Amino acid sequence: MSASTAPVTLDRREGPFGEVVLRERGTDFEIIANGCFLMDTSDGRSERLLVDAALAALPRGRTAPAVLIGGLGVGFSLVRAAEEARWGRIVVVEREQAIVDWHRRGPLDRISGPALADPRTEIVHTDLLAHLRTATERYDALCLDIDNGPEWTVTEDNGTLYSASGLAACKERLTPGGVLAVWSAQPSSVFEEALRNAGFSAVRTEEVAVARGVPDVVHLAVRAS
Numbered sequence: 001m002s003a004s005t006a007p008v009t010l011d012r013r014e015g016p017f018g019e020v021v022l023r024e025r026g027t028d029f030e031i032i033a034n035g036c037f038l039m040d041t042s043d044g045r046s047e048r049l050l051v052d053a054a055l056a057a058l059p060r061g062r063t064a065p066a067v068l069i070g071g072l073g074v075g076f077s078l079v080r081a082a083e084e085a086r087w088g089r090i091v092v093v094e095r096e097q098a099i100v101d102w103h104r105r106g107p108l109d110r111i112s113g114p115a116l117a118d119p120r121t122e123i124v125h126t127d128l129l130a131h132l133r134t135a136t137e138r139y140d141a142l143c144l145d146i147d148n149g150p151e152w153t154v155t156e157d158n159g160t161l162y163s164a165s166g167l168a169a170c171k172e173r174l175t176p177g178g179v180l181a182v183w184s185a186q187p188s189s190v191f192e193e194a195l196r197n198a199g200f201s202a203v204r205t206e207e208v209a210v211a212r213g214v215p216d217v218v219h220l221a222v223r224a225s
Contacts, residue, residue, distance in 0.1 A: 010107060013098035017155055020098050022107070029074060029107060031099065033154045039073050039145075041111065046183060046208040046216035047076035047145060053206055053218050054141040054181040055084065059225070064088030065140030068173070070128040072099050075112035077143055082115035090120045091139070095127045129161050132169040141179045142170055149184030150191040150219075162191060167198035174223040182219040195221040 007023040007030060018034040030040040039047070051067070058065055067087055069077050072094035081090045094100055100123060102108045103116060115121060124131060128146055147153040150162040160166050162182075170180050180200065182191070187205055195203045200221035207215040 011098065011102065013096075015096060015098065017095060017157075020096050022098070022102050024107070031074060033096075036148070036154055038148070038154060041074050041076075043210075044074070044076035046218065047073070048080040049206060049208055050143045050145060050181050050183050050218050051077050051080040051084070053220055054143050054179045055086065057179045057181075057202070057220055057222060058140055059177045062140060062177075066091070066137075067141040067143060068093060068139040070142065070144035071146040072103060072112075072123070073145060075103055075108055075115065077145060078112055078121065079115045081143075082118045082121060088120065089122070090118070091122050091124060093124045093126060093128045093131050095125070097125060100125055129158075129166060129169065132166075132173050135173060138173055138175045139178060140175050141181065142174060143181045143183075144170075145183035147184075149186055150182065150188050150194075152185060162194065164194070164198060167194060167200070171198060171200065171223050176223060176225040178223045180219075180221045180223070184217050184219060186214045187217050188219070191219055195219065199224070 005026040007025040009023050011022045013020050021032040023030040028041045031038045066089040069092045072092050078092055081087050103112045147158050153159050192203050201224050202222040204220050206218045209215050
């Protein structure tokens with residue numbers, strides 16, 4: 001993606017969580033939330049790693065595991081999950097109706113169209129933390145990507161997800177041996193410690209190098225069997 005290419009705004013919406021904007025820059029799309037760059041379609045390696053690493057960390061022999069993807073974004077994590085036949089149910093929780101619309105009836109359909117049509121896929125339009133606290137079903141993996149990281153949230157309320165109560169809700173929604181995977185634009189030793197304090201085991205961080213600056217990372221943790 002050329003830094004000199006001026007972005008073109010395709011849609012701008014005001015919702016209950018603030019403003020969300022879809023922009024096109026050259027051949028890529030960008031999502032901006034409340035003036036904060038959230039993600040674009042220029043790469044996507046770390047969003048794919050989010051799903052791959054969670055699957056690899058599951059206990060051997062687990063068949064048709066269910067995965068919850070927190071945040072639809074530009075669709076890379078959903079597409080990766082749908083490409084993998086081993087996943088069973090694929091649930092995507094997205095609180096911004098605009099983002100859902102951009103995938104179902106807008107420009108992002110070219111990325112996620114086949115994955116949305118996959119019979120395993122279900123889109124749930126709600127706040128992620130509310131879903132984690134009120135849902136009754138459990139998942140084998142939670143793949144969360146709703147912020148730029150635990151220490152760089154899109155809205156102030158999102159910080160609760162990474163608190164002790166938020167991590168307890170994540171743990172409750174996981175099956176024994178289930179995996180929590182959290183995307184971040186930078187490593188966080190503080191979040192790693194929070195995961196351990198919440199009772200997760202096998203806490204580790206996988207990195208994906210970027211062109212400039214610190215690497216993107218995926219924080220991984222396991223609910224004890």
